[in-house]
Amino acid sequence: MxxxxxxxxxPRGTQPDFHxxxxxxxxxRSPRKPLIMLPSTESERTGPVFGHGIxxxxxxxxxxxxxxxxxxxxxxxxxxVLDEDGRPVRGALIEVWQANAAGRYRHRVDQHHAPLDPNFxxxxxxxxxxxxxxxxxxxxxxxYPWANHHNAWRPAHxxxxxFGAGILSRLVTQMYFPGDPLQPLDPIFNSIADxxxxxxxxAYFDIETTEPNYALGFRFDIVLRGSAETPFExxxx
Amino acid sequence: xxxVPSGSQTVGPFFSIGLTHLCAAxxxxxxxxVTVRGRVLDGNGxxxxxxxxxxxxxxxxxxxxxGPADASGMPxxxxxxxxxxxxCFSFATCLPGRIAFDDKRSxxxxxxxxxxxxxxxxxxxxxxxxxxxxxxxxPVLASIPEDRRRTLVAxxxxxxxxxxxxxxxxxxxxxxxxxxx
Numbered sequence: 212m213x214x215x216x217x218x219x220x221x222p223r224g225t226q227p228d229f230h231x232x233x234x235x236x237x238x239x240r241s242p243r244k245p246l247i248m249l250p251s252t253e254s255e256r257t258g259p260v261f262g263h264g265i266x267x268x269x270x271x272x273x274x275x276x277x278x279x280x281x282x283x284x285x286x287x288x289x290x291x292v293l294d295e296d297g298r299p300v301r302g303a304l305i306e307v308w309q310a311n312a313a314g315r316y317r318h319r320v321d322q323h324h325a326p327l328d329p330n331f332x333x334x335x336x337x338x339x340x341x342x343x344x345x346x347x348x349x350x351x352x353x354x355y356p357w358a359n360h361h362n363a364w365r366p367a368h369x370x371x372x373x374f375g376a377g378i379l380s381r382l383v384t385q386m387y388f389p390g391d392p393l394q395p396l397d398p399i400f401n402s403i404a405d406x407x408x409x410x411x412x413x414a415y416f417d418i419e420t421t422e423p424n425y426a427l428g429f430r431f432d433i434v435l436r437g438s439a440e441t442p443f444e445x446x447x448x
Numbered sequence: 449x450x451x452v453p454s455g456s457q458t459v460g461p462f463f464s465i466g467l468t469h470l471c472a473a474x475x476x477x478x479x480x481x482v483t484v485r486g487r488v489l490d491g492n493g494x495x496x497x498x499x500x501x502x503x504x505x506x507x508x509x510x511x512x513x514x515g516p517a518d519a520s521g522m523p524x525x526x527x528x529x530x531x532x533x534x535x536c537f538s539f540a541t542c543l544p545g546r547i548a549f550d551d552k553r554s555x556x557x558x559x560x561x562x563x564x565x566x567x568x569x570x571x572x573x574x575x576x577x578x579x580x581x582x583x584x585x586x587p588v589l590a591s592i593p594e595d596r597r598r599t600l601v602a603x604x605x606x607x608x609x610x611x612x613x614x615x616x617x618x619x620x621x622x623x624x625x626x627x628x629x
Contacts, residue, residue, distance in 0.1 A: 214550055218629055225452050227569035234458075236567030239491040240618045242626050247592055249573070249627035253548050254560050257512035258504060264521025265470070295450045308466025316462040320498075334466045370459070370466060378504045378560055379629055383571060385457040402569050403455040412455055434451045436629075 215250035218379060221436065227402035234398040235359050251379075258378035261304040263338060271337045273309075273349040281331035283312030283350030285426035288386070288414065291343045292373065292433045299343025300380075300435055306336045306372040307347065314353030323355050348426065354393055366393035366400060375435035386431045387413045456570040461498055463564070470528045481542055483611040484576070484602055487535040488563070491619030495535025499565040501616070503527040503539065510545030510554075543578060549587050556586040558600075563616055563626075572626045576614050579603045592625050599624045 229241035249255065269275045274285060292300040310316045310333065313325040317332055331350065339345050352367050368385040375381065387394060394400050394413070403409040411434075420428025459467075488496040505525050506512050517524040531537045546554040556577055563572040575588065579601050583589055589597050599622060602614035617624045 218627070220628060221453050226456055229568065229570060229572075231569060234567070234569065236458075237569060238567075239494075240496065240565060240567030242572065242623055243491075243619055244596070244623045244625075246626050246628040249629065250549075250588065250591075252555060252588075253512060254504070254506070254555070254558065254575075257514070259513070259523040259526035260515045261523060262516030262519070262521030264516065264519045266521070293451060295453060297451050306466045306469075308462065310462075316465060318462040318465055320461055332465070334469075336466075336469070370457075370463070372459070372463075372467060378562070379573070381502070381562060381571065382454060382456060383459050383564060384454055399457055399569070402457075408452060408455050411452075412457070433454045436453045 215252050218249045218251050218255060222405075224405035225403065225408035231398065231402040234402055255379050256377045258376065258380065259374060260302060261338065261374065265304070266336060266338060270335050271347040273331070273333065273335045273347065275348070276332055277330040279330040281311065281328050281350050283328075283331075286349050286351055287346065287420055287422055287426045287428045288349065288369070288431060289344065289346040289420055289428070290414075290431040290433060292339050292345065292375070292435060293343055294376065294380075294435055294438050296438055298438070299339070299341070300375050301339055301341045301343055303339040303343070303435070304336065304374045305339065305345050306334075307349075307369055308334045309349065309352040309369040310355055312350050312353050314355030325353070325355065351388070354391075359398060364393050364396070366391040366397050371433070373433060373435060375437065377437055380435040380437045382433070382435055384412060384433070388429070389413055389415055458566060458569050459500060459564040461566045463500060464530065467500060467528065468530065470522070471530060481540040483538060483540050483609070484614055485536070485538045485605065485611050486613055486615045488531045488537065488565070488616045489535055489618065489620075493620070495531070495533070496565055496618065497531055497533055497535055499531040499535070499537075499563060499616075501529045501531070501537060501539075502562040502564070503529070503541065504560040504562075505541065505558075506544040506547055508542060508545050510547045510557075543581075553585065553587055555588060556581050556583050558586075561616070563618075568618075572618070573629050574616070574624055574626050575600050577601045578612070596625050
């Protein structure tokens with residue numbers, strides 16, 4: 212009898228544990244009972260596919276969403292979204308959000324005593340092309356304090372949310388910057404035990420991506436769970 | 449050689465800046481709608497007011513959409529919902545059909561639910577089933593210890609509005625069943 216395969220798990224240490232006590236918020240919000248093996252059925256193999264209708268002008272340029280220029284170091288961020296087989300994931304929706312250059316989010320619960328920038332919202336979105344590539348402009352986010360422990364500071368980061376070929380390819384992560392001295396002190400970054408896997412969340416500076424007299428360029432490639440082949444090539448009903 | 453998938457990181461407390469633009473859509477445009485109400489609760493029994501739920505579901509024939517439904521770019525069968533004060537959430541859906549499993553068996557109607565929140569370093573994956581449907585023959589439910597299956601089943605509310613109630617309990621005695629992924 213044809214039996215669905217169990218969902219394959221990522222290599223040990225390459226994803227954070229749900230319960231990571233150094234990240235205090237995980238203590239009361241992480242499950243403690245055994246997780247259950249899940250077969251890969253139609254419910255897991257399929258996932259939402261978004262069209263360009265949800266993208267508005269300037270969604271890929273966080274420096275152009277207001278009348279004036281935001282304060283901060285201008286950046287171009289680009290990269291490729293790949294599946295586990297190394298194939299480009301095309302048509303993947305990427306959503307990004309971040310703090311401004313002073314380390315302040317435009318959000319009612321952010322109490323950090325740092326200025327808001329009237330010319331910066333800090334949110335963007337894009338859909339990958341046929342080669343799995345994406346590209347957006349922004350400013351470098353600032354580090355900011357948080358309440359996890361005494362003198363806790365988050366390293367500079369940009370939040371990324373991605374939809375891949377199926378619902379299990381869904382990924383929410385954070386992109387960090389090279390050479391940030393706060394990274395070794397940050398429990399969220401260090402929740403990924405495997406050092407190589409952790410360091411893949413650090414973008415690298417790329418002079419080829421850098422635009423002369425305009426903006427520094429960073430590359431950040433992302434690998435989504437599973438294979439992109441089947442769901443995107445299924446005929447539309 | 450397989451590539452190692454990128455590591456997950458928490459959605460954090462400020463996700464609404466980037467994520468709420470998709471919150472307007474309801475998972476299904478078919479009728480009649482069913483309203484599901486519930487709370488996201490932590491291990492202390494406190495409501496989690498900053499969680500995101502994402503729903504992925506099949507249509508009434510048990511089929512999943514494979515692309516955007518119209519020029520809006522939104523696919524049918526998907527919804528993103530945020531919890532509010534006290535961890536409360538609510539969304540409208542319609543009963544999906546039975547979904548293929550293997551050549552002999554099918555799955556009872558269900559929603560796939562992803563849970564994101566500050567404090568969750570990876571999203572949680574669970575399912576919501578509908579009480580009143582035949583659940584005994586569902587192969588995924590059957591793989592779950594019997595005393596925990598009820599955590600995945602939405603039940604009629606106590607008032608007369610006809611809504612269903614289903615809580616997402618992140619930790620504790622009544623902890624919702626979550627799947628390995």
